[in-house]
Amino acid sequence: MTPQPRTPANRASADRLGRLLNLVPYLLARPGIRVAEAAADLGVTERQLREDLELLWVCGLPGYGPGDLIDMAFDGDRVTITYDAGIDRPLRLTQDEALALVVALRMLAETPGTGNRDAIERALAKIEGAAGDLADAPVAVRLPVNAERLDAIRTAVAGGRALHLTYYTAARDETTERVVDPMRVLMVGARGYLEAWCRRAEATRLFRIDRIDAFTELAEPAAPPARAVPHDLTGGVFHPGGDLPLVTVRVGRGGRWITEYYPVEDVRRDGDGWVVAMRVTDLGWAQRLLLGLGADVTVLGPPELVDRIRAQAATALDQYAAPHPAPPPAAR
Known part of the structure; x- marks a missing residue:
């Protein structure tokens, strides 16, 4: 893999990101500092610093409403941070954090079809440079199974034959057998998908490549019917419609990540x-x-989900409450 050359725009974006990560703790330690003095310390113009401050105003925690976003107060040409959204100290990685990032970025770089590889390479080079000798730890990241499976599926689709799949459906936690008429292989984010007409469902379906446990090429040619319409993936794979069940939960800080990881209809602050x-x-x-x-x-x-979770939690607690037989005495 050959890293793309760094353009002035790329360098400016990377420099600005680093500056923003350290700007809040810098200002917290200097309440009421003059904008001109802060700009001189940070090596930017006053105009650039004011643009950075305007950007910080729309950054913060999930929910992105009052009380979630970074806030500050201006008194003439002086600025004071009034809410830091948890960014209260400069970014410093522990050895474990740095190594975890290096491994994650190496894995991302090895993922077939990943876009913006130049950005990945630049980020990896920066973290490896900061990690020093730790980055040379004997950790090799390869995804041969995913890459080989992706190539094999692409070859099978190019052959124009129907496929028999053994497929794991995570939503129902079950493995099924089905015959499909392949249409195309595509990448969405870092994941590969087989789009095909599923004869079992009688509809066009997307099958994640990493969840295809096995496949066999059949003798018959692939023949998707005329009603097999490709999915519109411009907004991602999952398009929740109003006919799907609506789940409502209350989460604390440790669970708010689901608002970033999954599509949500509504997020509102409720106490803490x-x-x-x-x-x-x-x-x-x-x-x-x-x-x-x-x-x-x-x-x-909904009530059905509340009842199901209550029942499963009660069953789990009963397992702890039930006495367990004592182990047999050790042989002498």
């Missing part, structure tokens, strides 16, 4: 937490997700 509404394709999937969040989430609806 957030009330989140999101559409899901399957309540079983929502049940497993929310149980995994533990005490940091309270399920508000």
Whole structure:
């Protein structure tokens, strides 16, 4: 992989990101500092610093409403941070954090079809430079199974034959067998998908490449019917419609990441937490997700999901309450 050359625009964006990450703690330590003095310390013009401050005003925590965004007060040409959104100290990575980032970026660089590889290479080079000898730790990241499976699926689709799939459906936590008529292979983000007409569902479906446990090329040619319309993926893979179940939960700080990771319909602040509404394709999937969040989430609806989670939690507690037979004495 050959890194793309760094353009002036790329360098400016990277420099600005680093400056923004350190700007809030810098200003917190100097309440009421003059803008001109701060600009001189940071090596930028007053105009650039004011543009940075305007950008910080729309940055903050999930929810992005009053009380979530970074806030500041101006008194003439002086500025004071009044809410830091948790960015209260300069960015410093521990050794474990730096190594984790290096591994994650190396994995991302090895993922087939990943876009913006030049940005990944630049970020990786910066972190490896900052990590020093730690970056030379014997950690090799390769994704041969994903890459080989992706290439094999592409070859099979190019052959124009129907496929028999053994496919794992995460939403229902089950493995199924199905025959499909391939249409195309595509990348969405870092994931590869096979788009095909599914004869079992009698509809066009997207199959994640990493969830295809096995496939066999059949003798018959692929023949998607005329009604097999490709998906519109401009907004991503999942397009929640109003016919899907609406799940409402209250999460604390430890669970607010779901508002960034999954499409949500509504997020509103509620005391020291957030009330989140999101559409899901399957309540079983929502049940497993929310149980995994533990005490940091309270399920508000729908009633069916509340009852299912309550029952499963009670069953788990009963397992702890039941006495276990004592182990047999050790042989002498």
